[in-house]
Amino acid sequence: MRRFIWATLYVTVGVAAGCISAFALIQQAGVKSVATDEPWQSRAAAMAGPDAFYVRSHYLLEGRLPPAPSQLGEATADTDSDGNPLSGGCSYLITSMGPLPRWWSLGIIGSGEARAALQSTADSDTAVREADGSVTITAATTPQPGNWLKVPAQRRLTLIYSALASSQRSVEPPFTIKRGICS
Amino acid sequence: MKKHLFWLIVAVVAGILAHAVFALFVPGWWFSREVRQLARAHGQNSFFILSPEEQAKLLPGLPRFGVTGICVFDVSKGDVTFAADLPDGFWITTIYTDKAEAIYSVNNRQSGANSFTVSLSRAPGLIEQILKSTEKEAIDEIDSGWTVTSPQPRGLAVVWYPTPEIGLRSLAAEHVARTRCTAGHAGEG
Secondary structure: OHHHHHHHHHHHHHHHHHHHHHHHHHHHOOOEEOOOOOOOEEOHHHHHOOOHHHHHHHHHHOOOOOOOOOOEEEEEEOEOOOOOEOEOOEEEEEEEOOOOOOOEEEEEEOOOOOOOOEEEEEEOOOOOEOOOOOEEEEEEOOOOOOEEEEOOOOOEOEEEEEEEOOOOOOOOOOEEEEEEEEO | OHHHHHHHHHHHHHHHHHHHHHHHHHHHHHHHHHHHHHHHHHOOOOEEEOOHHHHHHHOOOOOOOOEEEEEEEEOOOOOEEEEEEOOOOOOEEEEEEOOOOEEEEEEHHHHOOOEEEEEEEEOOOHHHHHHHHHHOOOHHHOOOOEEEEEOOOEEEEEEEEOOOOHHHHHHHHHHHOOOEEEEOOOOOO
């Protein structure tokens, strides 16, 4: 009887450790910072590399399709440019800092999961540009003048950036994220 | 001590097996549930437009104003013909297996035409390939049009057409909905 209990315990621990390690690997595989001083991370570069299997598994577990390879690139940010976690309790000023691709989109999802309901998006077709061609977007819970992204109240949030893939280059969202007022 | 060492090795082996089984089967099984749900709701081998909610779930990075049309195809019983009829402007058509592996993708610039037909068929297995190459049948079966062979029996053909504002969505959706996805070869019927 004691032997049976030991066996069950060891096998259960082994199976649990195997499943958890696979899940952790799937979540982390291929995630790379797109620039050293910016919070954006992307799996786009790993979609064609040795990590492709695990990267694809990440999308499958989220019940969603990966962006069309060589057509669209995607990057996400869970923190602002100073490294603070993005929160529904704060407003954020998202400013473009360079040339923008022919088509781009910036959206907010209400938690760390990409499959959570998309709150709102701003994109190259709808965003109002400044006189110098740059784009400034305010992410806040209440409507703001100019470009506004609706933020879900009092929750962790993730910014998701999609853009047309440029030739062989990884996705580099040309946006800085600065925290505004926090409630 | 020896007894514990034995069970420790058993635990490590069980862990490696569980890791492999989880990584190989769980994500695919999880996503195929979503695909089956779409097929149940809208039918198989037929083209339909996703609601903004369905689109946000399946492609959360894309703006809701856009139009996304999907065909859940099944090539296990024969070829499927995907005949796209899209409006002018920027669009992307991508064909995925039900394991989310993109096997074909084209945009409006690469296509050069808004109407095109893709013949979807099951990729031959290794034994089938060897048999056909010995019987010299393979060359006869190559289609002159666009042919995509899928390593999986099921998959998704996805059309995405972004629109600049919500008011244009229904107009664009009406046009994108002219796309057809039907069982059978492009030349048939």
